[in-house]
Amino acid sequence: MDIIRMEGGLGNQLFQYALYRQLRFMGRTVKMDVTTEYGREHDRQQMLWALDAVYEAATQDEINRLTDGFTDLLSRIRRKLTGRRTKRYAEADNNFDPQVFQKTPVYLTGYFQSEKYFKDVDEILHGELRFSDRIYDGIPGTLADRIKNYRRQIEGAESVALHVRRGDYLEHPEMYGVSCTTEYYRAGVRYIRERHPDAQFFVFTNDPAWTEQWVQENFTGNFTLIRGTDEGTGYLDLMLMSQCKHQIMANSSFSWWGAWLNPNKDKLVTAPEPWFGDRECRDIYTEGMIRISPDGGIRHKERISEE
Structure with missing residues (x-):
């Protein structure tokens, strides 16, 4: 399984969601981490709901398995002795990074700001991302x-x-x-x-x-x-x-x-x-x-x- 960390404002969230849809299109099992960044007090909010974007959210246990983030005593001792066993991969730079598609299982972090990350789902996204009257609620x-x-x-x-x-x-x-x-x-x-x-x-x-x-x-x-x-x-x-x-x-x-x-x-x-x-x-x-x-x-x- 792969997990993409959602972070930043709405524009960044949309790039991360677009990569999520591309990986799903490729047949990968992928979920979004929406708790690490937005699960605490933060001045930015998760706003993909406004465009009716639907995704599967990763559980904390699933996030911990890919990032070696377990906090129990045995895990902490093991990390001190052998290092962290993480599947985390950070986007290399500001340009398209093909390694993003070659890593699996993986916990992906980055902004993925290029159409190249979702070239196969361009038309799907244009059809899916729609502002409904829900934006006026609240x-x-x-x-x-x-x-x-x-x-x-x-x-x-x-x-x-x-x-x-x-x-x-x-x-x-x-x-x-x-x-x-x-x-x-x-x-x-x-x-x-x-x-x-x-x-x-x-x-x-x-x-x-x-x-x-x-x-x-x-x-x-x-x-x-x-x-x-x-x-x-x-x-x-x-x-x-x-x-x-x-x-x-x-x-x-x-x-x-x-x-x-x-x-x-x-x-x-x-x-x-x-x-x-x-x-x-x-x-x-x-x-x-x-x-x-x-x-x-x-x-x-x-x-x-x-x-």
């Missing part, structure tokens, strides 16, 4: 009404999701880099406007006060800042992003899935290159992404699909 009626109104606006326009991520990206610039500059966003807006002059931009961010001022200082035209959501209701943002006809992504797995879930066959998607500073992330890009450098240069022009 949230205030005023927020539900606001989200439904945003969705009507998005569906009725040549809508573009523009994602600005701050927060942890500001706290750890050495990790996340500075790929998403103002020049990057200006180039993305210009590229889409040249092809869709009537484009309406819907701005998603975890720092609305700063982003509102930034938009006013750097852009003109039809921009709507999405308000009302927070860390606990991020799935609402992802739903709205995926309903937009085009995307200007941040270097974020959340942005990535907002674009990937977009069903528009003629969508335009811009992505920052490099993705994370000086770390190579070549496999995160999908066919047709318009790659834009921090200075606003277009590095790759190709439609995601052609007529």
Whole structure:
């Protein structure tokens, strides 16, 4: 049996779930570890339920068997004498790692941020991952009404999701880099406007006060800042992003899935290159992404699909 550890925010959870579906497709017995990361007090939540994703969860005993995590006295003594007998395997780097498929039984950790990890179940995932009305359960009626109104606006326009991520990206610039500059966003807006002059931009961010001022200082035209959501209701943002006809992504797995879930066959998607500073992330890009450098240069022009 194989186990994939689920960790991170919704975008990372979706990549891990996609690998889970690929391994199942290959005939492997695989489960998800949803307790190690989310079984304790944590500021992030497991949110795959919002997309009706179904998976089998590993028990603590099954996790312990693959990670040699038993805490009884004999196990602790044996580990001191002979070392840990673990089947744990961590994804090698930020690019596709074929070893992920060659290890079994295995306890997998990583973010698996590439379509290559689920190439055989692409169409299955597009059919399975759907936002139902369950996303409105348990949230205030005023927020539900606001989200439904945003969705009507998005569906009725040549809508573009523009994602600005701050927060942890500001706290750890050495990790996340500075790929998403103002020049990057200006180039993305210009590229889409040249092809869709009537484009309406819907701005998603975890720092609305700063982003509102930034938009006013750097852009003109039809921009709507999405308000009302927070860390606990991020799935609402992802739903709205995926309903937009085009995307200007941040270097974020959340942005990535907002674009990937977009069903528009003629969508335009811009992505920052490099993705994370000086770390190579070549496999995160999908066919047709318009790659834009921090200075606003277009590095790759190709439609995601052609007529």
